[in-house]
Amino acid sequence: MNVVELTRKLVSFQSINPPGDESAAISFIGQWLQGIGFDVQVCSFGDRRANLVARFGPQQSPLCLSGHIDVVPLGTAQWQHDPFAGEEIDGRLYGRGSCDMKGGIAAFLVAIENLLRSHKALRNGILIIITGGEETGCTGARALTEQISPPAACLLVIPEPTSNEPVIAHKGVAWLKLVTKGKTAHGSMPDQGINAITKMAHALIALSDTPLPGAHHPVLGHATFNVGMIGGGLNTNSVADLCWANVDIRLTPNCSAQDIQKWIAQTAPDVIIEQVIAQCPSVYTDPHEPNVASVLKKLHDDRLIVHPQGKAIDVAPCAGHNHVEYDPAEDVTSAVYFTDASVLKSWLGDVPTLILGPGDGFMAHKTDEYVEVEKLERSVSIFERIVADRCL
Ligand SMILES: [Zn+2]
The missing domain is CATH 3.40.630.10 (Zn peptidases)
Structure with a gap:
């Protein structure tokens, strides 16, 4: 053949x-x-x-x-x-x-x-x-x-x-499902609850605004961070007690998946990494x-x-x-x-x-x-x- x-x-x-x-x-x-x-x-x-x-x-x-x-x-x-x-x-x-x-x-x-x-x-x-x-x-x-x-x-x-x-x-990937947890309450009394969505919003802004770990690599450049999906809450008139976001991080030889886990823990301590969707160096x-x-x-x-x-x-x-x-x-x-x-x-x-x-x-x-x-x-x-x- x-x-x-x-x-x-x-x-x-x-x-x-x-x-x-x-x-x-x-x-x-x-x-x-x-x-x-x-x-x-x-x-x-x-x-x-x-x-x-x-x-x-x-x-x-x-x-x-x-x-x-x-x-x-x-x-x-x-x-x-x-x-x-x-x-x-x-x-x-x-x-x-x-x-x-x-x-x-x-x-x-x-x-x-x-x-x-x-x-x-x-x-x-x-x-x-x-x-x-x-x-x-x-x-x-x-x-x-x-x-x-x-x-x-x-x-x-x-x-x-x-x-x-x-x-x-080529770059590697860390696709992570992040979760924040709160406490539900009636939407008219937000002070009675803890809002997981606003917690996630602050966390994602902190992650987006903070440089990723690792020096610039001569071939692959810097690691990158992108929020791909987000969801949370049960209905309009409740304080959300759960919010999730799927993030796509592209890794370099100077930035490993372990470095990313440490970076998330330091930058957004309210966030839990609930699932590693995919991870390749x-x-x-x-x-x-x-x-x-x-x-x-x-x-x-x-x-x-x-x-x-x-x-x-x-x-x-x-x-x-x-x-x-x-x-x-x-x-x-x-x-x-x-x-x-x-x-x-x-x-x-x-x-x-x-x-x-x-x-x-x-x-x-x-x-x-x-x-x-x-x-x-x-x-x-x-x-x-x-x-x-x-x-x-
Ligand atoms: Zn292929």
Whole structure:
């Protein structure tokens, strides 16, 4: 199967999450990997929910390639193209998940198959992790980390949609449900009660007006705070005894979820964190890290990645490194979304991590989602170079 055929096959599995229905796609990929000599382990995390871990060659410090096989729902707008057919029209392959991120998974699978055809033995092995449940807050990856002991890896690459531009960083999230409590009373006698809504109002203004903890990060900037939802009270003529607000905090390497909990306790002591809706740390890898730099140089020399014009990010040159020839910091950028790297990077021993895939970020989750065939084919070449650099 070439990369277009394999992407089309993966798109045909209706692995929509929620509710999450990955097991058919996982078992197809498992059989496909067994067919090219991988040891495959399928780890279920619920009814029709599954992750997959597959290994080939020496596993002391393998190259880890990972992607999620779940896709977001189709939405309410009418699609012009069958979302599960993988129609190819004018150089675009259409379908839910083609961009985010079944095309990326197909690209690394085909690259591995191509390399193993001519190289039966590897100096360094390959570890593949296919997850479910990513679109609802990395639930599949998290389940996996509780089921098996952490493997080693020299580099983690996740082909989320980046238009084939190497991404080394993204923010993390802390989505919290905050609650304030009061005492109910008749609305005509507010002095008899304690109003939970006004308590929450003061707390949210204090949180919005107080700088978040942590210094400015050279790549990811500052952590951010946003109130997404609010509710409270029982009726118009009572003093509200309960108010809740859902807040969305974006984390950086300088601002962890623990820092945020301390910050809330100090800034708004009346507030209780009732629920952690989702929590994933930020991801950052120095592009001068030797394994990352080696891969980037190879891709740069073969003109498979281009300098992200105008997007070059401010990474301090590493001490003692001569940048006259090539500086990998010039070829990398950061992403706005979060990925399974939030969970997998620390689980794999804070492994250096690249996010690099064929889809265009703006296409993810859209009606009539597509991936460009030219970018899919380029992604195969990129993964052939990455596997060759780390494993041959
Ligand atoms: Zn994705």
